[in-house]
Amino acid sequence: MPTITFQNPRGRGSAALSVVVEPGTTILDAAEHCDARVGHACGGNLACSTCHVWIHEGDDLSEPEDKEYDILDKAFDVRPESRLGCQAKVGTSDLVIEITEESLKSWLDENPDIRKREAG
Numbered sequence: 001m002p003t004i005t006f007q008n009p010r011g012r013g014s015a016a017l018s019v020v021v022e023p024g025t026t027i028l029d030a031a032e033h034c035d036a037r038v039g040h041a042c043g044g045n046l047a048c049s050t051c052h053v054w055i056h057e058g059d060d061l062s063e064p065e066d067k068e069y070d071i072l073d074k075a076f077d078v079r080p081e082s083r084l085g086c087q088a089k090v091g092t093s094d095l096v097i098e099i100t101e102e103s104l105k106s107w108l109d110e111n112p113d114i115r116k117r118e119a120g
């Protein structure tokens, strides 16, 4: 089974986290399995772009559909390695992923109690 590594699971400078998941798992679900902070303002319904991540190593992922590209157009700092975490399903190979600033901020917006605790 593939190992998914999040380089910055709790923001810049945080220690990497890895999780082993079943093939077919979305990146968003993999993040939730290991408490990596991938935002998901629309609940994984392909409507927000807050689950935007960059795939740095590995390319064994489900092919993006046109609607994923449409939603990615709303995201900041879109790169060739960009994917939406709620749509990209892992295959059988390991991946190394960086969570975008946009996604990390969204996650904190979705968890105001944690943001408040970490700020104070």
Ligand code: FES
Residues within 6 Å of the ligand: 039, 040, 041, 042, 043, 044, 045, 046, 047, 048, 049, 050, 051, 071, 084, 085, 086, 087
């Ligand atoms: S969680 Fe909204 S598009 Fe992925």
